[in-house]
Amino acid sequence: MRRQLTKRACDECISRKVKCSGSLPCDTCRKTFKEADCTYLKPPRRRGPKARRYTNRGRSASDGSIDHAHTEEAAQSVDNRPVNHADVHSDAHGDSLSASDWRNETCIPRAILVHIVRLYQTFSYSVWPVVHADAIVQQLENGTYDEQTLCLVLALCAATMAQLQLAPMAGGDVQTVDSGLLKLECMRLRERSDYRENLDVRGVLVSFFLHVYHAKINQRKSAMLFIQEAIAGGRLLGLDTSERNYVVTDDVVANEEIVFLLLWVSERGYAMHLGVRPSYSDPVQLLDAAHLAMNTHARGLLELFNLFVTFDKIQARRCSSGSLAQALSAASLAETEEALSLLAFNPDDQASTRLADFYITREWMRTIVWQEALSRRLLSSTSTTEVMTFRFPVVVGRDLLMSLQGLNETDLLPLGRDQLLKCFEVANSLADTVIYTPPSSISNALQVGPQDFLHALYQKILPFLEHDPMLKSILRAKTAEALVMAPARLSFGLVARIDVEESISEQADRIH
Structure with missing residues (x-):
């Protein structure tokens, strides 16, 4: 009587490309010189590689003096650190980490963060006058910051380091700190903090500074998505209106009344570079323009705002098609x-x-x-x-x-x-x-x-x-x-x- 053919085959028969007898162990596995472990009755394993493969692909070369290869290696070392099971258990139940856990979580030395924040205060504050550098430095030195402030500091330092084209700095454990590593740390801690549900002005500014970083290294799609995320977060918090939907819990945000104005101007300019429509199409409400005019930094943004408002008379029709495009x-x-x-x-x-x-x-x-x-x-x-x-x-x-x-x-x-x-x-x-x-x-x-x-x-x-x-x-x-x-x-x-x-x-x- 002919033996009934099996519908499956063990791994050994598959690798040898022979018929599997269907017994346990099968005839092929029994006759091998070194008896193999027959897998005929074992459940099938996951297809594909059985181990994670790391790749060290360099990013765009437009990031000035930043060492991308070293950044990738540093990022891998960060991801491969031993996991604290208490933290995993806390995250699984939706609870945020304690302040001490957050302070010990980042691999970036605080001395480097303080140094970059001081450079921001000296050179870049006039461009982004929305962060109190002295308050941040004080919290870093005293260790009193929370997870939201830490993410803001990392994003600010990544944007400042990329924008000013600063050379990588030597950190602890023979590790080099550059803007790429700062961005990776910010993104990693940000995801763990459930920032979307715990949104505040600091979270909006994190999105803005990540936009600045990606725009600097010419990652245009990521840059556009981050500035649109900042705009959406600002609208949820009511930064574009007189009705604010949040409670101020920290003093690290400066000139809060011009935060949305900075976001609006930044998105308008970058959308023009990419030739796309900005996400915020409503007229911007200038809250107490007379008061803003007395603020030196607000007055500078107001001048830029007037430029974009004037240009919007033709910009909307430039991005349109059909009859509207011919109206110019x-x-x-x-x-x-x-x-x-x-x-x-x-x-x-x-x-x-x-x-x-x-x-x-x-x-x-x-x-x-x-x-x-x-x-x-x-x-x-x-x-x-x-x-x-x-x-x-x-x-x-x-x-x-x-x-x-x-x-x-x-x-x-x-x-x-x-x-x-x-x-x-x-x-x-x-x-x-x-x-x-x-x-x-x-x-x-x-x-x-x-x-x-x-x-x-x-x-x-x-x-x-x-x-x-x-x-x-x-x-x-x-x-x-x-x-x-x-x-x-x-x-x-x-x-x-x-x-x-x-x-x-x-x-x-x-x-x-």
Whole structure:
């Protein structure tokens, strides 16, 4: 009688690719030289690799001086630390960890956190004036912080370290601390704290600073999601209205009345970079604008707010399609550009970094208006409206150089990659204009021309281009081509006249 075929086979028969007899042990396993453990009647195991495989993939190279490979290794060491079963039991029941557990949880030395917070206070506070550095330092030194404050400190330090392009710092246990490790620690502790259900202003600012970090390393999708998360959290807390839905339990948040204004301006600017609609489309309610105007840092954000409100007149139609997209006319574009050019910044009691932020954003918006007119074929060499001519980028480049006059690298560095992209957009449009527009007749051989504006603008932003090789190579090639194609600064007649004057001077020296 024929033996009934089995519907399954043991692992040994599968590996040998032979029929399995179906007995226990099967004939194949019984006849092997080294008797194998037959698995015919054992339940099937999980498919795929039986052990976790670690990969050490480097992130984007645009993160300046950050050592990504070391960050990945440090992150693995953090994830592979022994687990405290009491903590796991507490998390399983939804209870938060005690303050002492949180203080001992992070692997980042507190001395490094204090040092970076002080750098934020010195260089970046004028850009993000929403965190009390002194209060944070005091809590770090006294060990009185809770989990929400610790997450905020880690996110703030990650954003500051990336934005200022700080070199990795030596930590404890022969470990190097960089912005990538700070971000990983923040994300890990944040998930364990159940931050969505325990949302407060500190949690909103954590999302904002994570947006800053990811924008700096050019992870655009993550950056956009984090700023939208911050906007959504701000709306849940009522930061955009006069009715606040939270209780202030800590003093680490500064200028709370301008937190949502900072989020709104940041999302507007980044959405324009990506060419998408911002998530917050309602008109922003300025609570007690007169009181805000008395606050130095709030006044700087109000100036930026006015820029975006003015530009929104055409931005909504730029992102639309169909009949709305065709509604943009030369008159509306010219009107918006004129309104932007009339907006000026009051430099009284304002940090130079905030001043540069305003003027870079303004000239970038004027460039976008001109690009929109160019794409709609509205430009003309005979137009009496300056923005509707082909040489308008020359005017913008000149105005930007005049606005940045007197500002050094220290003033521009805290602005980050967003402002670098805006400067690049202005310089790139100027380079295309110089290259593809025939030069005008120059009466004076030594007269400053568009190519000189381009050269000066390239040198102004060169320190920031060093950390972005792609943008640097594009702008460097165009600047070189523009300088080569420009008319010679010294004509033949001028050279001959200089030679005659030098010979006369030499003869006079011999006589004397």
